[in-house]
Amino acid sequence: MTTSASGASAEAAEADLARAGEFLQLLRDGRPRTRAELAQLTGMARSTVASRVDTLLSLGYVAPFGGASSTGGRPPSLFALNPQARVVVGADLGATHALVALADLGGTIVAEVRESLPIDRGPEEVLAWLSGAVTGLLADAGRPASDLAAIGIGLPGPVEFETGRPVSPPIMPGWDGFDVPGRLQRDFDVPVLVDNDVNIMALGERKTAWQDVDELMFVKVATGIGAGIIAGGRLQRGAQGTAGDLGHVRVPGGPDTPCACGNEGCLEAVASGPALARRLGVDVDSAAGGPEHKASKVIAQRLRDGDLETVRLVREAGRHLGSVLASCVSLINPSVIVVGGSVSQAGEHLLAGIREVVYTRSLPLATKHLRIVTSTAGARAGVLGAAALATDHALSPGAIEAAGRAPRRSA
Numbered sequence: 268m269t270t271s272a273s274g275a276s277a278e279a280a281e282a283d284l285a286r287a288g289e290f291l292q293l294l295r296d297g298r299p300r301t302r303a304e305l306a307q308l309t310g311m312a313r314s315t316v317a318s319r320v321d322t323l324l325s326l327g328y329v330a331p332f333g334g335a336s337s338t339g340g341r342p343p344s345l346f347a348l349n350p351q352a353r354v355v356v357g358a359d360l361g362a363t364h365a366l367v368a369l370a371d372l373g374g375t376i377v378a379e380v381r382e383s384l385p386i387d388r389g390p391e392e393v394l395a396w397l398s399g400a401v402t403g404l405l406a407d408a409g410r411p412a413s414d415l416a417a418i419g420i421g422l423p424g425p426v427e428f429e430t431g432r433p434v435s436p437p438i439m440p441g442w443d444g445f446d447v448p449g450r451l452q453r454d455f456d457v458p459v460l461v462d463n464d465v466n467i468m469a470l471g472e473r474k475t476a477w478q479d480v481d482e483l484m485f486v487k488v489a490t491g492i493g494a495g496i497i498a499g500g501r502l503q504r505g506a507q508g509t510a511g512d513l514g515h516v517r518v519p520g521g522p523d524t525p526c527a528c529g530n531e532g533c534l535e536a537v538a539s540g541p542a543l544a545r546r547l548g549v550d551v552d553s554a555a556g557g558p559e560h561k562a563s564k565v566i567a568q569r570l571r572d573g574d575l576e577t578v579r580l581v582r583e584a585g586r587h588l589g590s591v592l593a594s595c596v597s598l599i600n601p602s603v604i605v606v607g608g609s610v611s612q613a614g615e616h617l618l619a620g621i622r623e624v625v626y627t628r629s630l631p632l633a634t635k636h637l638r639i640v641t642s643t644a645g646a647r648a649g650v651l652g653a654a655a656l657a658t659d660h661a662l663s664p665g666a667i668e669a670a671g672r673a674p675r676r677s678a
């Protein structure tokens with residue numbers, strides 16, 4: 268078999284591009300490095316390092332760092348990831364509200380928009396709004412559409428991650444099986460990644476406060492209850508994408524409260540925001556803005572007023588959560604459990620209940636260094652995580668390879 272000379276060099280260029288993408292992973296920590304350091308880190312020859320750095324420089328993903336172009340016209344010696352090279356979109360589409368942000372490759376939000384938008388209006392209306400929001404954010408930030416590298420979206424229901432299609436989501440009529448990436452790609456020719464809201468919140472929380480932690484559980488307590496699990500530094504979605512779906516786990520030794528799913532005593536039926544509010548005698552089901560919004564407002568207000576019955580109920584909800592989380596601790600041994608979602612704004616009382624049970628029911632070795640804390644990213648956990656999902660994809664070796672093959676963009 269023979270290969271033409273030009274074919275061989277095209278193949279070599281292609282392979283070089285793929286390896287340049289792998290190379291970029293080394294620079295993602297943001298630390299500027301010299302060619303010599305990069306050669307040392309990779310064990311590659313200086314000439315190979317130089318050619319990969321040049322590829323990334325020409326794509327704009329890497330930039331010379333500082334005023335290092337020292338003496339006699341020598342090329343710059345320090346290089347770093349250029350966070351401004353491209354932008355990504357992170358969208359957190361909740362049950363009643365949407366938050367969309369434009370972020371650079373370093374995860375810094377450069378523009379954002381929030382809108383009251385019930386998810387039950389259906390995919391056509393919601394995604395048409397999202398598409399318009401992305402166009403608006405790009406304009407606000409003064410970036411052309413060609414600067415957009417990827418879009419990450421979180422949805423309040425189960426999603427098949429590989430295809431970006433929701434799977435029988437309970438509160439999202441019309442969304443079952445809908446091709447979410449396909450709809451957005453009608454307007455933007457970029458990769459679109461879709462995941463459930465709790466998974467992206469786990470990613471956002473880790474990015475914000477726990478970058479060095481590889482074993483983290485993010486528990487969202489709102490209308491629903493669910494967890495995003497990061498183990499071994501990677502998000503664990505499970506075989507069907509339902510890993511961490513804790514809402515309908517039966518609380519051991521808990522009450523037989525009927526649940527919307529048809530079973531009794533589910534975690535959601537005894538510890539969610541609306542469940543707590545109903546026990547306080549608050550009519551949340553007919554509230555404007557949705558039961559979750561009303562429930563979290565009422566609970567927060569009564570806690571501020573020092574209402575003892577509310578304190579007792581919130582703490583009890585914490586203990587119910589704790590008894591389910593104690594099993595999770597035995598199973599996956601996280602080093603951090605972050606509690607987020609609207610009910611977590613009830614703060615210390617909820618956390619106290621969780622800690623009370625988790626620390627007494629788990630083995631000492633599992634809880635020795637376990638921290639149970641409230642969310643640092645707060646309401647932005649979702650958009651930050653969706654942006655991180657998009658960035659991880661945009662900077663992956665495959666995406667860099669594709670970017671290098673695409674016709675050169677004009678500035």
Ligand SMILES: [Zn+2]
Pocket residue numbers: 514515526527528529530531533535536
């Ligand atoms: Zn249930």
